[in-house]
Amino acid sequence: MKKKAFVEKTAYIIFLICAIVAIFAVCAITIYMFLKGTPALKEVGFFDLLFGTIWKPTASTPSFGIGFIILTSIVGTVAAILLGVPIGLLTAVFLSEMAGKRMAAVVGSAVELLAAIPSVLYGLMGMMILNPFMFKLEKTLYAGDDSHQYTGGANMLSAIIVLAVMILPTVISISTSSLKAVSNNLRAASLALGATKEQTIFKVVIPAAKSGILTGVVLGVGRALGEAMAINMVAGGAVNLPLPFNSVRTLTTQIVSEMGYASGTHRQVLFTVGLVLYIFIMIVNLVLLKARKTGAENGN
Template sequence: MKKFKEISFKSITYISSLFTIFFLFGIILSIFYEGIPIFQYVSVKNFLTGSAWHPTHSTPDYGILALISGSFMVTLGALIIAIPFGLGSAIYISEIAGFRTKEILKPIIELLASIPSVIYGLFGLAFLSPMLIKIFKIPTGLNVFSASIILGVMVIPIISSMSEDALSTVPKNLREASLALGANKWETIVRVVVPAARSGIMGSVILGFGRAVGETMVVLMVAGGAAQIPSGIFQPVRPMPATIAAEMGETVIGSPHFHALYGIAIILFVITFVSILITEFIVRRRKM
């Protein structure tokens, strides 16, 4: 009886952990199962490189280059903002701030991470966008620039907290040795501490990239929604997640358009999966 309890308890933990694998396979299978059929209507090459996205026209076009470039532009913009701010905050918290300042700053960064994305979207749509129209005298405030700002703020805590972890694992005697050799605080940070933590910092940037590419609500609400290849930062775009979210509700289940949206999800999944693998690889190597 005792043995039976032991074994059944153990089995429950094994079965539970198998669920994580089931769910991952469920996700992969469901997007591939529904996404692959689109390639009966359009070749893989034309799907990826076609610049016209007109899924509802009488002669529909299923080229997602404009959507990919939209995602790429807002993600790049978000990283340009989030890397200096996130890394700067991490370095400040880990190397310069005293204990009390640290206790205040860390919750601020955590708070940024806990704000629901739809509220970021609201802020971008109803506050930031009208403000940008006034400042820059542009026709629309919903564009690459505004989406990048909001996405960038969302990525700051990711880069900041992971970089800070990496910085805090740098052994103390490295810093002390540098200071003892006559280097000042700044030189120690730039030439000793940051290089020693570089793999963790790289990992945080790639993780931030993955988050920014996949973030849906902000780009849905703030990026403007025009499926075009942007020619400037004040152009509206329609990144991949926004396309799926905006169009899935209006499409007929089982139609080519429906499959095309799952096709976009495949591309999105592959991009984020590769970025996860790269992060794993970099961080694991550091630990060994």
């Protein structure tokens, strides 16, 4: 009994230490980001910085407006989620509800391979395959329009497609696990009441797995917001309004592109960009917690 009590107490202490380290890490990151990101808001001005649209940090009269950069991140993430989540969810439904064991094993292995591919390879494939295709499409759509500035296919649309593909493994894996965790009794009851298999899937199984699916979606949002390397390679890198064929820059690529040589106010503003990105991630997680709580209450 004494040995058992010692083991339990030791395990409790280890788990407590791990929890404290995790909490400390979150608090440290939060405090650091606010300490480093807020000075630029005072120096440049809150509205000039967050809602300004001109980014010229090295000009004789510098301008640090990141409004277009914030808007690009929001639009790109939302568009990638709208494109990638339905594909990911339907793939998860196929794997968990319809595919045979061999087919599920093959598709599941492909999904795991997608998750293992480094971001830079997604960017490389986008540069070599997607960007040339987008350039041809751009030339076709804007033929005869001398005012249009061609980007060589490195544009907002390319970034959205790459992001949508990159979030697929996360959405598919977590959604598949959530769907498989739904009790077979629910399926049997629905079928016994006369529902078809498709009706059972979309009206019983998916709602029952909603909490897990939302988790996958939010993790996908996190990856979409936080991706830098691949987007830096396919989006063009210019600060523009986020239109489909415009060369654009997101919050993450802004930091990656300029932190290496930035100094003074320029460097402080880049920390503010990081703070904005961090706040976005916090908001997404709060929305998830609220959605899961609402779903649990409705389930009860």
